[in-house]
Amino acid sequence: MTSPAVPVVRVAPIPKQKRQTFVQWLKSNGWRHAIAWVAVAFAVTPVLWVVSAAFTTNPTISSGSLIPTDPTLDNFKRLLNNPDQPYVNWYVNTMLLAIIVALFTVLIGAGAAYAFSRFRFKGRKVGLMFLLLVQMFPQFLALVAIYLIMAQVSDVFSGIGLDSLIGLGLVYLGGAMGINAWLIKGFFDTIPMEIDESAKVDGASHGQIFWGIILPLAAPVLAVVGLLSVIFTINEFVIASALLQSPQKLTLAVGLQQFIGEKYSENWGPFAAGALLAAIPVVLLFIFLQRFIVGGLTQGSVKG
Amino acid sequence: MAELVLTEIDKVYDNGFYAVKDLSLDVADGEFLVLVGPSGCGKTTALRMVAGLEDITDGTVAIGGKVVNDIGPRDRNIAMVFQSYALYPHMTVGENIGFGLALRHEGKAEIKEKVDRAGRLLDLTSMLTRKPKQLSGGQRQRVAMGRAIVRDAELFLMDEPLSNLDAKLRVQMRAEIASLQRDLGITTVYVTHDQVEAMTMGHRVAVMRLGELQQVAPPQDLYDNPDNIFVAGFIGTPPMTLMHAILNVEGDSAGLRIGSQYLPIPRSVVDARADLVAKNGQEIIVGLRAEDIFHEQREGSHPLEVTVVLSEALGSSVHLTFGLAGTPVDEMRLGSGLAKEEEQELTRLGHSKEIEGVAVFPPRLEFRTGDAITVYANGSRLHFFDVESGHALR
Numbered sequence: 001m002t003s004p005a006v007p008v009v010r011v012a013p014i015p016k017q018k019r020q021t022f023v024q025w026l027k028s029n030g031w032r033h034a035i036a037w038v039a040v041a042f043a044v045t046p047v048l049w050v051v052s053a054a055f056t057t058n059p060t061i062s063s064g065s066l067i068p069t070d071p072t073l074d075n076f077k078r079l080l081n082n083p084d085q086p087y088v089n090w091y092v093n094t095m096l097l098a099i100i101v102a103l104f105t106v107l108i109g110a111g112a113a114y115a116f117s118r119f120r121f122k123g124r125k126v127g128l129m130f131l132l133l134v135q136m137f138p139q140f141l142a143l144v145a146i147y148l149i150m151a152q153v154s155d156v157f158s159g160i161g162l163d164s165l166i167g168l169g170l171v172y173l174g175g176a177m178g179i180n181a182w183l184i185k186g187f188f189d190t191i192p193m194e195i196d197e198s199a200k201v202d203g204a205s206h207g208q209i210f211w212g213i214i215l216p217l218a219a220p221v222l223a224v225v226g227l228l229s230v231i232f233t234i235n236e237f238v239i240a241s242a243l244l245q246s247p248q249k250l251t252l253a254v255g256l257q258q259f260i261g262e263k264y265s266e267n268w269g270p271f272a273a274g275a276l277l278a279a280i281p282v283v284l285l286f287i288f289l290q291r292f293i294v295g296g297l298t299q300g301s302v303k304g
Numbered sequence: 305m306a307e308l309v310l311t312e313i314d315k316v317y318d319n320g321f322y323a324v325k326d327l328s329l330d331v332a333d334g335e336f337l338v339l340v341g342p343s344g345c346g347k348t349t350a351l352r353m354v355a356g357l358e359d360i361t362d363g364t365v366a367i368g369g370k371v372v373n374d375i376g377p378r379d380r381n382i383a384m385v386f387q388s389y390a391l392y393p394h395m396t397v398g399e400n401i402g403f404g405l406a407l408r409h410e411g412k413a414e415i416k417e418k419v420d421r422a423g424r425l426l427d428l429t430s431m432l433t434r435k436p437k438q439l440s441g442g443q444r445q446r447v448a449m450g451r452a453i454v455r456d457a458e459l460f461l462m463d464e465p466l467s468n469l470d471a472k473l474r475v476q477m478r479a480e481i482a483s484l485q486r487d488l489g490i491t492t493v494y495v496t497h498d499q500v501e502a503m504t505m506g507h508r509v510a511v512m513r514l515g516e517l518q519q520v521a522p523p524q525d526l527y528d529n530p531d532n533i534f535v536a537g538f539i540g541t542p543p544m545t546l547m548h549a550i551l552n553v554e555g556d557s558a559g560l561r562i563g564s565q566y567l568p569i570p571r572s573v574v575d576a577r578a579d580l581v582a583k584n585g586q587e588i589i590v591g592l593r594a595e596d597i598f599h600e601q602r603e604g605s606h607p608l609e610v611t612v613v614l615s616e617a618l619g620s621s622v623h624l625t626f627g628l629a630g631t632p633v634d635e636m637r638l639g640s641g642l643a644k645e646e647e648q649e650l651t652r653l654g655h656s657k658e659i660e661g662v663a664v665f666p667p668r669l670e671f672r673t674g675d676a677i678t679v680y681a682n683g684s685r686l687h688f689f690d691v692e693s694g695h696a697l698r
Contacts, residue, residue, distance in 0.1 A: 197357050
């Protein structure tokens with residue numbers, strides 16, 4: 001007896017994956033890697049240099065090596081224990097100023113934007129154009145005028161005039177208002193009017209719509225505006241250096257400049273240490289705000 | 305719960321455009337009124353004026369006997385469902401539904417209870433903690449409904465709430481909304497451009513055109529006795545076939561001359577309409593419903609020679625678009641102020657010399673485009689309108 005014939009099933013062989021040659025890889029993907037590495041080097045080198053300088057005693061600009069041979073905290077000690085240059089004061093000044101200015105920038109900008117986006121009133125278009133026009137000129141063009149105004153304000157209210165952080169904050173607020181109102185208005189315009197109307201019918205007042213509906217939905221743009229404002233305040237030099245005088249009232253930008261401005265190259269170490277410390281809160285803020293800067297927040301509100 | 309009374313309300317834009325003109329409407333307590341019309345007819349504007357989202361140029365809106373012209377939307381105690389749903393994307397379904405209650409400072413436990421009840425009613429119980437973007441279109445629509453029913457509003461306003469749903473879901477939600485309204489008994493104004501919604505959902509239907517109210521009547525009444533040719537042409541799918549004809553009454557017989565053809569009608573049909581009797585020998589407009597045209601001879605029907613323009617087999621029936629020699633009616637032009645001479649001029653220029661009509665025939669009948677065929681019109685179920693004004697001759 002023969003066993004029944006087993007049908008032969010022919011399976012087509014799985015074609016072997018052709019290995020990419022290096023040249024092919026370079027053409028398809030490799031060049032992207034090359035560009036990415038150049039970009040990374042471009043971004044990281046200065047940071048590395050500052051970190052290195054901060055931990056090296058008496059570094060020079062030209063001869064500093066990227067990896068400190070003999071890491072030390074001397075620079076930080078010198079930075080923090082110099083009564084002529086009260087770094088801690090500057091630090092606190094700058095951070096408080098940056099946060100408060102950012103907060104008010106966001107609030108004022110959002111308020112103006114809400115009005116421009118949602119209300120129809122006489123002078124709305126003209127007002128929008130005017131804000132844009134004013135914004136075309138850099139703020140320090142008005143430095144002389146600002147200085148004179150602040151000097152006169154000092155005569156009446158010394159608390160918010162020259163050599164006052166509150167005064168400086170007010171100047172910053174005025175300068176940044178226009179562009180922020182535009183930026184936020186652009187975002188508000190993308191939030192459908194029907195959401196407002198629906199809330200109105202539900203019984204919400206303008207205030208409740210603004211705080212309860214619009215602001216939460218506009219979180220991404222508010223985070224961006226706030227972040228930009230913080231960075232601007234920390235970096236701003238021209239106006240701060242003109243308005244602030246007392247050593248203990250300076251901001252970081254003005255104060256740190258003293259390390260390198262007068263006796264050239266002598267104090268790069270403490271300068272680098274100071275800059276490094278100043279960068280920490282900005283980076284932390286960035287990480288914290290990142291989750292708010294997400295698109296698609298209004299998704300799912302209207303239409304199917 | 306309350307009645308809604310609109311008294312000669314106007315909406316005029318800055319450029320002088322009348323979006324709504326002299327609109328007067330009474331909506332009884334607990335009534336479901338459907339506001340229907342083509343796009344741009346002012347129906348949504350009228351609804352938004354009732355809601356308080358648009359200013360009222362002239363006239364008054366009264367809810368529950370109280371004039372609300374100067375009262376903001378938040379104090380009118382109304383609930384509105386928007387075409388786009390307009391859910392709050394950053395809130396959960398439960399928060400969306402309870403938002404209006406929270407604004408009215410109701411207690412947490414009370415809000416939860418009401419939201420849960422609305423959730424049960426709308427089959428949303430398992431979704432209450434989700435965000436709107438995690439829901440399907442139909443579920444979002446139900447959330448929008450929930451937001452409306454959770455508050456004990458006096459008036460429901462709905463602005464084309466089903467137009468973003470797919471066809472099947474629309475049928476389902478249509479029935480749900482209608483039954484919900486019946487159960488709750490809340491006065492409702494429902495805006496739509498959808499024929500079927502208009503016919504099936506409301507107690508009464510108000511037809512608008514170019515900002516003006518054309519007719520308010522129960523759906524079947526509207527279908528059977530349209531006040532003018534606009535309502536006649538707008539209500540009903542497929543639309544009523546409208547054509548110019550000359551009325552001829554002689555002795556016991558009566559008939560219509562349509563182009564070169566003659567359609568006999570019972571004398572009693574003419575006699576029942578005093579306005580029509582006076583039009584003997586004159587041109588009138590005649591309307592014929594698609595279901596009153598047959599493919600075979602029946603009692604009381606008379607032949608008309610037509611040519612086949614298009615035959616659409618829908619499975620359950622065949623929609624036959626046919627051409628009929630004669631003068632067609634452009635109901636958009638009629639009554640809109642265009643002089644008769646202009647119309648005749650357009651006709652002379654060969655604008656259109658053929659009446660186009662639609663008939664609904666039983667399934668599996670086949671027609672070829674261009675064929676000359678005979679159809680049979682029911683002479684006793686005709687509609688008659690005045691040539692000048694477009695009003696029904698009764």
